[in-house]
Amino acid sequence: MDYTTSWNKFTRLWVGCTCLAMLIMLGWFHVIDSRKDEQKQLNQPVKGLANEEAINEELDKMREDNKRGIQIRIDGKPLGMVRNEAAAMALLERYKQDKVAALAAQGKIAGAVTAEEAKVYADTDGDAYPIASKAAVHILTVDQGRELPRLVEQELLHEVQFVQQIELTAMDVGTEAVSDEEALLNKLAAGESLPVLYKVLPGDCVSCIAAKFKLDQAVIYSNNPQVAHHKLQIGEELDLTVLRPLLSLKTIEQRIVSAEVPFNNEYIEDAALATGVQEVVTAGVPGLKQMKIQTTRIDGELIREEQIEETIVRPATQALVKKGTKRIPGIGNGQFVWPVYRAKLTSGYGSRWGGFHPGMDLQSEQSGIMASDHGSVSFAGWKTGYGNCIIIDHHNGYSTLYGHLSKISVDVDERIQKGDKIGIMGDTGQATGVHLHFEIRKGDKQENPLDFLSQAS
Numbered sequence: 001m002d003y004t005t006s007w008n009k010f011t012r013l014w015v016g017c018t019c020l021a022m023l024i025m026l027g028w029f030h031v032i033d034s035r036k037d038e039q040k041q042l043n044q045p046v047k048g049l050a051n052e053e054a055i056n057e058e059l060d061k062m063r064e065d066n067k068r069g070i071q072i073r074i075d076g077k078p079l080g081m082v083r084n085e086a087a088a089m090a091l092l093e094r095y096k097q098d099k100v101a102a103l104a105a106q107g108k109i110a111g112a113v114t115a116e117e118a119k120v121y122a123d124t125d126g127d128a129y130p131i132a133s134k135a136a137v138h139i140l141t142v143d144q145g146r147e148l149p150r151l152v153e154q155e156l157l158h159e160v161q162f163v164q165q166i167e168l169t170a171m172d173v174g175t176e177a178v179s180d181e182e183a184l185l186n187k188l189a190a191g192e193s194l195p196v197l198y199k200v201l202p203g204d205c206v207s208c209i210a211a212k213f214k215l216d217q218a219v220i221y222s223n224n225p226q227v228a229h230h231k232l233q234i235g236e237e238l239d240l241t242v243l244r245p246l247l248s249l250k251t252i253e254q255r256i257v258s259a260e261v262p263f264n265n266e267y268i269e270d271a272a273l274a275t276g277v278q279e280v281v282t283a284g285v286p287g288l289k290q291m292k293i294q295t296t297r298i299d300g301e302l303i304r305e306e307q308i309e310e311t312i313v314r315p316a317t318q319a320l321v322k323k324g325t326k327r328i329p330g331i332g333n334g335q336f337v338w339p340v341y342r343a344k345l346t347s348g349y350g351s352r353w354g355g356f357h358p359g360m361d362l363q364s365e366q367s368g369i370m371a372s373d374h375g376s377v378s379f380a381g382w383k384t385g386y387g388n389c390i391i392i393d394h395h396n397g398y399s400t401l402y403g404h405l406s407k408i409s410v411d412v413d414e415r416i417q418k419g420d421k422i423g424i425m426g427d428t429g430q431a432t433g434v435h436l437h438f439e440i441r442k443g444d445k446q447e448n449p450l451d452f453l454s455q456a457s
Helices: 003-043 047-066 085-105 115-121 181-190 206-213 217-223 225-229
Strands: 068-074 077-082 154-162 166-172 197-199 237-239 249-261 265-274 278-282 287-298 301-314 319-326 344-347 350-352 355-357 360-363 368-370 375-383 387-393 398-405 421-424 436-442 445-447
Touching (some): 077 085, 085 166, 217 225, 217 237, 249 301, 375 398, 387 421
Parallel strands (some): 265 319
Antiparallel strands (some): 068 166, 249 287, 278 319, 350 355, 375 387, 436 445
Protein backbone atom coordinates (compact mmCIF):
# COMPACT_ATOMS: atom_id res chain seq x y z
CA MET A 1 0.00 0.00 0.00
CA ASP A 2 1.32 3.46 -0.92
CA TYR A 3 0.94 5.52 2.29
CA THR A 4 2.35 8.70 0.80
CA THR A 5 -0.35 8.87 -1.83
CA SER A 6 -3.10 8.23 0.73
CA TRP A 7 -1.79 11.02 3.02
CA ASN A 8 -1.78 13.55 0.23
CA LYS A 9 -5.38 12.73 -0.63
CA PHE A 10 -6.42 13.10 2.98
CA THR A 11 -4.64 16.46 3.29
CA ARG A 12 -6.34 17.88 0.16
CA LEU A 13 -9.74 16.73 1.43
CA TRP A 14 -9.22 18.35 4.84
CA VAL A 15 -8.11 21.70 3.35
CA GLY A 16 -11.10 21.72 1.04
CA CYS A 17 -13.57 21.08 3.83
CA THR A 18 -11.98 23.81 5.98
CA CYS A 19 -12.25 26.41 3.18
CA LEU A 20 -15.85 25.44 2.55
CA ALA A 21 -16.67 25.85 6.24
CA MET A 22 -15.08 29.29 6.31
CA LEU A 23 -17.04 30.41 3.27
CA ILE A 24 -20.30 29.25 4.89
CA MET A 25 -19.47 31.20 8.12
CA LEU A 26 -18.59 34.38 6.23
CA GLY A 27 -21.89 34.18 4.39
CA TRP A 28 -23.78 33.72 7.63
CA PHE A 29 -22.12 36.79 9.26
CA HIS A 30 -22.99 38.88 6.21
CA VAL A 31 -26.64 37.88 6.49
CA ILE A 32 -26.69 38.85 10.20
CA ASP A 33 -25.09 42.31 9.49
CA SER A 34 -27.54 42.94 6.68
CA ARG A 35 -30.49 42.18 8.95
CA LYS A 36 -29.11 44.57 11.61
CA ASP A 37 -28.81 47.39 9.04
CA GLU A 38 -32.38 46.75 7.90
CA GLN A 39 -33.58 46.94 11.50
CA LYS A 40 -31.78 50.30 12.01
CA GLN A 41 -33.35 51.68 8.86
CA LEU A 42 -36.78 50.56 10.01
CA ASN A 43 -36.29 52.30 13.39
CA GLN A 44 -34.95 55.58 11.81
CA PRO A 45 -37.77 58.20 11.30
CA VAL A 46 -38.31 59.70 7.89
CA LYS A 47 -36.22 62.88 7.76
CA GLY A 48 -38.44 64.97 5.55
CA LEU A 49 -41.54 64.22 7.58
CA ALA A 50 -39.89 65.33 10.88
CA ASN A 51 -38.72 68.70 9.42
CA GLU A 52 -42.18 69.43 8.12
CA GLU A 53 -43.74 68.86 11.55
CA ALA A 54 -41.17 71.12 13.26
CA ILE A 55 -41.81 73.89 10.73
CA ASN A 56 -45.55 73.66 11.31
CA GLU A 57 -45.08 73.86 15.06
CA GLU A 58 -42.86 76.95 14.72
CA LEU A 59 -45.39 78.63 12.43
CA ASP A 60 -48.18 77.92 14.91
CA LYS A 61 -46.09 79.47 17.69
CA MET A 62 -45.40 82.59 15.60
CA ARG A 63 -49.09 82.95 14.78
CA GLU A 64 -49.88 82.71 18.50
CA ASP A 65 -47.23 85.28 19.40
CA ASN A 66 -48.60 87.71 16.81
CA LYS A 67 -51.93 87.59 18.59
CA ARG A 68 -50.37 88.91 21.86
CA GLY A 69 -48.85 92.25 22.80
CA ILE A 70 -47.94 94.42 25.81
CA GLN A 71 -50.19 97.29 26.84
CA ILE A 72 -48.46 100.21 28.62
CA ARG A 73 -50.58 101.79 31.36
CA ILE A 74 -49.72 104.98 33.26
CA ASP A 75 -51.53 105.27 36.59
CA GLY A 76 -54.07 102.78 35.25
CA LYS A 77 -54.71 104.68 32.00
CA PRO A 78 -53.76 102.91 28.73
CA LEU A 79 -51.06 104.64 26.71
CA GLY A 80 -50.74 102.17 23.82
CA MET A 81 -49.73 98.69 22.72
CA VAL A 82 -46.27 97.43 21.76
CA ARG A 83 -45.04 94.04 20.50
CA ASN A 84 -43.40 92.74 23.66
CA GLU A 85 -41.95 93.72 27.02
CA ALA A 86 -38.52 94.45 25.56
CA ALA A 87 -40.09 96.97 23.16
CA ALA A 88 -41.97 98.59 26.06
CA MET A 89 -38.82 98.95 28.17
CA ALA A 90 -36.88 100.37 25.21
CA LEU A 91 -39.63 102.94 24.56
CA LEU A 92 -39.73 104.11 28.19
CA GLU A 93 -35.93 104.30 28.40
CA ARG A 94 -35.78 106.38 25.24
CA TYR A 95 -38.40 108.80 26.61
CA LYS A 96 -36.44 109.07 29.87
CA GLN A 97 -33.16 109.80 28.06
CA ASP A 98 -34.79 112.41 25.79
CA LYS A 99 -36.44 114.19 28.72
CA VAL A 100 -33.28 114.20 30.84
CA ALA A 101 -31.37 115.73 27.91
CA ALA A 102 -34.08 118.39 27.40
CA LEU A 103 -34.17 119.36 31.10
CA ALA A 104 -30.36 119.53 31.20
CA ALA A 105 -30.32 121.75 28.10
CA GLN A 106 -32.74 124.13 29.85
CA GLY A 107 -30.48 124.23 32.91
CA LYS A 108 -33.17 122.72 35.13
CA ILE A 109 -31.10 119.69 36.14
CA ALA A 110 -27.43 118.72 35.95
CA GLY A 111 -25.83 118.20 32.57
CA ALA A 112 -23.48 115.49 31.27
CA VAL A 113 -20.39 114.51 33.26
CA THR A 114 -17.01 113.49 31.89
CA ALA A 115 -15.15 110.42 33.09
CA GLU A 116 -12.50 112.60 34.75
CA GLU A 117 -15.09 114.65 36.63
CA ALA A 118 -16.87 111.50 37.74
CA LYS A 119 -13.72 110.37 39.59
CA VAL A 120 -14.45 113.04 42.19
CA TYR A 121 -17.46 111.00 43.19
CA ALA A 122 -15.72 107.69 43.83
CA ASP A 123 -17.88 107.26 46.92
CA THR A 124 -21.11 107.62 44.95
CA ASP A 125 -23.28 104.50 44.74
CA GLY A 126 -22.54 102.26 41.78
CA ASP A 127 -25.94 102.87 40.23
CA ALA A 128 -25.38 106.60 39.85
CA TYR A 129 -26.84 107.96 36.65
CA PRO A 130 -24.10 109.20 34.28
CA ILE A 131 -25.29 112.79 33.94
CA ALA A 132 -23.55 115.64 35.59
CA SER A 133 -21.65 118.78 35.92
CA LYS A 134 -22.77 122.39 36.15
CA ALA A 135 -19.20 123.50 36.66
CA ALA A 136 -15.66 122.21 36.71
CA VAL A 137 -14.14 120.82 39.87
CA HIS A 138 -11.61 122.70 41.95
CA ILE A 139 -8.92 120.62 43.68
CA LEU A 140 -8.85 121.58 47.34
CA THR A 141 -5.72 122.42 49.27
CA VAL A 142 -5.52 122.12 53.03
CA ASP A 143 -2.32 124.07 53.57
CA GLN A 144 -2.95 126.33 56.56
CA GLY A 145 -0.69 129.00 55.19
CA ARG A 146 -2.92 129.62 52.21
CA GLU A 147 -6.23 131.38 51.81
CA LEU A 148 -9.26 129.15 52.24
CA PRO A 149 -9.98 127.49 48.89
CA ARG A 150 -13.42 127.58 47.33
CA LEU A 151 -14.92 124.44 45.90
CA VAL A 152 -16.81 125.01 42.69
CA GLU A 153 -20.03 123.05 42.95
CA GLN A 154 -19.96 119.77 41.09
CA GLU A 155 -23.41 118.33 40.51
CA LEU A 156 -24.19 114.78 39.50
CA LEU A 157 -27.51 113.31 38.47
CA HIS A 158 -27.60 110.46 40.95
CA GLU A 159 -30.97 108.86 40.18
CA VAL A 160 -33.82 109.17 37.66
CA GLN A 161 -37.20 107.53 38.07
CA PHE A 162 -40.77 107.92 36.85
CA VAL A 163 -43.25 109.52 39.23
CA GLN A 164 -46.35 107.75 37.92
CA GLN A 165 -46.97 104.03 38.29
CA ILE A 166 -46.27 102.11 35.07
CA GLU A 167 -47.86 98.74 34.33
CA LEU A 168 -46.99 96.38 31.47
CA THR A 169 -49.92 94.03 30.77
CA ALA A 170 -49.88 91.12 28.27
CA MET A 171 -53.03 91.07 26.09
CA ASP A 172 -54.44 89.23 23.05
CA VAL A 173 -54.49 91.66 20.14
CA GLY A 174 -54.36 91.84 16.38
CA THR A 175 -51.26 93.11 14.59
CA GLU A 176 -53.11 96.30 13.66
CA ALA A 177 -53.49 97.21 17.38
CA VAL A 178 -49.73 97.59 17.96
CA SER A 179 -48.92 101.32 18.20
CA ASP A 180 -46.13 103.07 16.32
CA GLU A 181 -43.18 103.85 18.61
CA GLU A 182 -42.79 107.44 17.39
CA ALA A 183 -46.50 108.07 17.87
CA LEU A 184 -46.28 106.89 21.48
CA LEU A 185 -43.21 109.05 22.14
CA ASN A 186 -45.00 112.09 20.69
CA LYS A 187 -48.03 111.35 22.84
CA LEU A 188 -45.85 111.22 25.96
CA ALA A 189 -44.05 114.44 25.01
CA ALA A 190 -47.27 116.33 24.22
CA GLY A 191 -48.86 115.51 27.58
CA GLU A 192 -52.44 116.37 28.36
CA SER A 193 -54.26 119.58 29.22
CA LEU A 194 -56.99 119.80 31.83
CA PRO A 195 -59.07 122.99 31.40
CA VAL A 196 -58.90 125.21 34.49
CA LEU A 197 -61.02 128.36 34.76
CA TYR A 198 -60.70 130.75 37.70
CA LYS A 199 -62.82 133.72 38.78
CA VAL A 200 -60.90 136.65 40.22
CA LEU A 201 -61.59 137.28 43.92
CA PRO A 202 -61.18 140.51 45.92
CA GLY A 203 -57.50 141.14 46.67
CA ASP A 204 -56.27 138.90 43.84
CA CYS A 205 -53.25 139.80 41.72
CA VAL A 206 -51.45 137.99 38.90
CA SER A 207 -48.54 136.95 41.15
CA CYS A 208 -50.95 135.86 43.89
CA ILE A 209 -52.93 133.63 41.51
CA ALA A 210 -49.71 132.23 40.02
CA ALA A 211 -48.46 131.33 43.52
CA LYS A 212 -51.82 129.80 44.47
CA PHE A 213 -51.86 127.47 41.45
CA LYS A 214 -48.05 127.04 41.30
CA LEU A 215 -47.89 128.53 37.82
CA ASP A 216 -45.47 130.80 36.02
CA GLN A 217 -46.97 134.28 35.62
CA ALA A 218 -46.13 134.02 31.91
CA VAL A 219 -48.77 131.26 31.58
CA ILE A 220 -51.48 133.59 32.90
CA TYR A 221 -50.47 136.40 30.54
CA SER A 222 -50.17 134.00 27.59
CA ASN A 223 -53.59 132.39 28.17
CA ASN A 224 -55.26 135.72 28.96
CA PRO A 225 -53.82 138.48 26.69
CA GLN A 226 -56.36 141.02 27.96
CA VAL A 227 -54.75 141.00 31.42
CA ALA A 228 -51.72 142.88 30.10
CA HIS A 229 -53.90 145.88 29.23
CA HIS A 230 -55.97 146.33 32.39
CA LYS A 231 -56.12 145.54 36.08
CA LEU A 232 -57.84 142.37 37.21
CA GLN A 233 -61.55 142.78 37.73
CA ILE A 234 -63.43 140.97 40.50
CA GLY A 235 -65.41 138.14 38.90
CA GLU A 236 -63.28 138.15 35.74
CA GLU A 237 -62.70 134.63 34.43
CA LEU A 238 -59.12 133.58 33.74
CA ASP A 239 -57.94 130.59 31.73
CA LEU A 240 -55.26 128.79 33.77
CA THR A 241 -55.04 125.71 31.54
CA VAL A 242 -51.54 124.25 31.23
CA LEU A 243 -50.10 121.12 29.67
CA ARG A 244 -49.39 118.39 32.18
CA PRO A 245 -46.93 115.61 31.28
CA LEU A 246 -48.34 112.09 31.06
CA LEU A 247 -45.11 110.81 32.56
CA SER A 248 -43.07 112.95 34.97
CA LEU A 249 -39.43 112.42 35.91
CA LYS A 250 -38.18 112.57 39.47
CA THR A 251 -34.48 113.38 39.52
CA ILE A 252 -32.12 113.23 42.48
CA GLU A 253 -28.95 115.28 42.12
CA GLN A 254 -25.98 115.37 44.45
CA ARG A 255 -23.31 118.03 44.71
CA ILE A 256 -20.38 118.68 47.01
CA VAL A 257 -19.82 122.17 48.41
CA SER A 258 -17.29 123.55 50.82
CA ALA A 259 -17.89 125.81 53.80
CA GLU A 260 -15.75 127.53 56.37
CA VAL A 261 -15.76 126.19 59.94
CA PRO A 262 -15.47 129.17 62.33
CA PHE A 263 -12.88 129.00 65.11
CA ASN A 264 -13.54 129.60 68.79
CA ASN A 265 -11.69 132.02 71.10
CA GLU A 266 -9.99 131.02 74.31
CA TYR A 267 -9.81 134.04 76.65
CA ILE A 268 -7.10 134.82 79.21
CA GLU A 269 -7.91 137.58 81.71
CA ASP A 270 -5.28 140.32 81.90
CA ALA A 271 -5.43 142.89 84.73
CA ALA A 272 -3.04 145.19 82.86
CA LEU A 273 -5.56 145.75 80.08
CA ALA A 274 -8.58 148.00 80.48
CA THR A 275 -11.95 146.32 80.75
CA GLY A 276 -13.39 145.79 77.26
CA VAL A 277 -9.96 145.74 75.59
CA GLN A 278 -8.83 142.53 73.94
CA GLU A 279 -5.50 141.48 72.44
CA VAL A 280 -5.00 138.51 70.13
CA VAL A 281 -2.11 136.36 71.30
CA THR A 282 -2.50 133.60 68.71
CA ALA A 283 -4.70 134.09 65.68
CA GLY A 284 -7.36 131.50 65.03
CA VAL A 285 -7.53 129.65 61.72
CA PRO A 286 -10.92 128.78 60.21
CA GLY A 287 -11.47 125.13 59.37
CA LEU A 288 -12.89 123.67 56.20
CA LYS A 289 -15.68 121.16 55.69
CA GLN A 290 -17.25 119.53 52.66
CA MET A 291 -20.97 118.83 52.51
CA LYS A 292 -22.86 116.58 50.15
CA ILE A 293 -26.17 118.20 49.24
CA GLN A 294 -28.98 116.18 47.70
CA THR A 295 -31.59 117.93 45.55
CA THR A 296 -34.87 116.33 44.50
CA ARG A 297 -36.77 117.74 41.52
CA ILE A 298 -39.81 116.73 39.50
CA ASP A 299 -39.58 117.75 35.84
CA GLY A 300 -36.88 120.23 36.85
CA GLU A 301 -38.91 121.92 39.62
CA LEU A 302 -37.30 121.94 43.07
CA ILE A 303 -39.08 119.71 45.60
CA ARG A 304 -36.54 119.27 48.38
CA GLU A 305 -32.91 120.02 49.19
CA GLU A 306 -31.07 118.50 52.13
CA GLN A 307 -27.58 117.84 53.43
CA ILE A 308 -26.87 114.11 53.58
CA GLU A 309 -23.15 114.02 54.44
CA GLU A 310 -20.53 116.24 56.06
CA THR A 311 -16.77 115.71 56.15
CA ILE A 312 -14.27 117.87 58.05
CA VAL A 313 -11.36 118.49 55.69
CA ARG A 314 -9.45 120.63 58.16
CA PRO A 315 -10.46 121.34 61.77
CA ALA A 316 -10.51 124.94 62.98
CA THR A 317 -7.59 126.18 65.13
CA GLN A 318 -8.67 128.01 68.28
CA ALA A 319 -7.55 131.61 68.88
CA LEU A 320 -5.91 132.75 72.12
CA VAL A 321 -7.07 136.21 73.26
CA LYS A 322 -6.16 138.41 76.24
CA LYS A 323 -9.20 140.02 77.85
CA GLY A 324 -8.71 143.17 79.96
CA THR A 325 -10.19 143.36 83.46
CA LYS A 326 -8.77 146.71 84.63
CA ARG A 327 -11.56 149.13 85.56
CA ILE A 328 -10.99 152.66 84.25
CA PRO A 329 -13.71 155.23 85.13
CA GLY A 330 -15.63 156.53 82.12
CA ILE A 331 -14.49 153.80 79.72
CA GLY A 332 -16.97 151.17 78.67
CA ASN A 333 -16.20 147.47 78.90
CA GLY A 334 -18.19 146.56 75.80
CA GLN A 335 -20.78 144.59 77.76
CA PHE A 336 -24.01 146.49 77.19
CA VAL A 337 -27.10 146.14 79.39
CA TRP A 338 -30.73 146.94 78.61
CA PRO A 339 -31.40 150.67 79.12
CA VAL A 340 -34.96 150.05 80.35
CA TYR A 341 -36.05 147.77 83.17
CA ARG A 342 -38.46 145.00 82.07
CA ALA A 343 -38.45 146.35 78.53
CA LYS A 344 -40.92 145.36 75.84
CA LEU A 345 -39.55 145.48 72.28
CA THR A 346 -42.12 147.22 70.06
CA SER A 347 -40.04 147.80 66.91
CA GLY A 348 -36.74 146.18 65.94
CA TYR A 349 -33.69 147.17 63.94
CA GLY A 350 -34.05 146.98 60.14
CA SER A 351 -36.59 147.65 57.41
CA ARG A 352 -39.77 149.41 58.56
CA TRP A 353 -42.61 151.22 56.75
CA GLY A 354 -40.69 151.40 53.49
CA GLY A 355 -37.60 152.79 55.18
CA PHE A 356 -34.87 151.71 57.60
CA HIS A 357 -35.07 151.79 61.40
CA PRO A 358 -31.50 152.21 62.75
CA GLY A 359 -32.26 151.16 66.32
CA MET A 360 -34.97 149.60 68.42
CA ASP A 361 -38.00 150.96 70.29
CA LEU A 362 -38.68 149.90 73.88
CA GLN A 363 -41.63 150.41 76.23
CA SER A 364 -41.94 149.66 79.93
CA GLU A 365 -44.00 150.46 83.01
CA GLN A 366 -40.72 151.75 84.44
CA SER A 367 -40.05 155.09 82.71
CA GLY A 368 -36.47 155.60 83.96
CA ILE A 369 -33.69 155.37 81.35
CA MET A 370 -30.29 153.88 82.35
CA ALA A 371 -26.83 154.10 80.76
CA SER A 372 -26.11 150.86 78.85
CA ASP A 373 -22.33 151.02 79.60
CA HIS A 374 -19.67 153.21 81.23
CA GLY A 375 -18.71 156.42 79.41
CA SER A 376 -19.18 160.16 79.25
CA VAL A 377 -22.01 162.28 77.84
CA SER A 378 -21.06 163.67 74.43
CA PHE A 379 -24.50 165.13 73.60
CA ALA A 380 -27.55 166.12 75.66
CA GLY A 381 -30.29 168.17 74.02
CA TRP A 382 -32.73 168.37 71.14
CA LYS A 383 -31.99 166.44 67.94
CA THR A 384 -34.16 166.49 64.82
CA GLY A 385 -36.35 163.40 64.67
CA TYR A 386 -35.08 162.11 68.02
CA GLY A 387 -36.49 164.94 70.17
CA ASN A 388 -34.79 165.16 73.57
CA CYS A 389 -31.74 162.95 73.11
CA ILE A 390 -28.63 161.77 74.96
CA ILE A 391 -25.47 160.30 73.35
CA ILE A 392 -22.91 158.55 75.56
CA ASP A 393 -19.35 157.98 74.27
CA HIS A 394 -17.93 154.76 75.76
CA HIS A 395 -14.34 155.57 74.61
CA ASN A 396 -13.84 152.12 73.11
CA GLY A 397 -15.12 152.80 69.59
CA TYR A 398 -18.78 152.51 70.63
CA SER A 399 -21.46 155.01 71.58
CA THR A 400 -25.15 154.73 72.53
CA LEU A 401 -28.09 157.03 71.73
CA TYR A 402 -31.28 157.46 73.78
CA GLY A 403 -34.12 159.34 72.01
CA HIS A 404 -37.67 160.75 72.54
CA LEU A 405 -36.97 161.52 76.23
CA SER A 406 -39.38 163.63 78.23
CA LYS A 407 -36.54 164.68 80.57
CA ILE A 408 -32.74 164.74 80.34
CA SER A 409 -30.99 164.20 83.71
CA VAL A 410 -27.28 164.53 82.70
CA ASP A 411 -24.98 167.16 81.23
CA VAL A 412 -22.39 167.07 78.45
CA ASP A 413 -18.94 165.74 79.57
CA GLU A 414 -20.45 164.15 82.66
CA ARG A 415 -18.91 160.75 83.45
CA ILE A 416 -21.49 158.00 83.62
CA GLN A 417 -21.40 154.51 85.13
CA LYS A 418 -23.27 151.60 83.65
CA GLY A 419 -26.83 151.53 85.07
CA ASP A 420 -26.89 155.23 86.09
CA LYS A 421 -30.26 156.94 85.53
CA ILE A 422 -29.85 159.49 82.72
CA GLY A 423 -33.43 160.53 81.82
CA ILE A 424 -37.15 159.78 81.58
CA MET A 425 -38.98 158.01 78.72
CA GLY A 426 -41.17 160.28 76.57
CA ASP A 427 -42.63 160.97 73.13
CA THR A 428 -40.69 164.02 71.95
CA GLY A 429 -39.58 164.36 68.31
CA GLN A 430 -41.08 162.07 65.66
CA ALA A 431 -42.65 159.56 68.04
CA THR A 432 -45.94 157.66 67.79
CA GLY A 433 -46.22 157.24 71.55
CA VAL A 434 -44.24 157.12 74.77
CA HIS A 435 -41.18 154.90 74.26
CA LEU A 436 -37.38 154.89 74.13
CA HIS A 437 -35.54 154.81 70.82
CA PHE A 438 -32.17 153.13 71.51
CA GLU A 439 -29.14 152.82 69.22
CA ILE A 440 -25.68 151.25 69.53
CA ARG A 441 -23.11 152.76 67.19
CA LYS A 442 -19.68 151.52 66.19
CA GLY A 443 -17.97 154.64 64.95
CA ASP A 444 -20.65 156.34 62.83
CA LYS A 445 -22.47 153.14 61.88
CA GLN A 446 -25.61 151.98 63.68
CA GLU A 447 -25.52 148.31 64.66
CA ASN A 448 -28.32 145.96 65.70
CA PRO A 449 -28.59 146.42 69.51
CA LEU A 450 -29.79 142.84 69.96
CA ASP A 451 -26.36 141.64 68.83
CA PHE A 452 -24.81 143.33 71.91
CA LEU A 453 -27.33 143.35 74.72
CA SER A 454 -27.11 140.71 77.40
CA GLN A 455 -30.10 138.39 77.80
CA ALA A 456 -30.77 139.67 81.28
CA SER A 457 -33.46 142.35 81.44
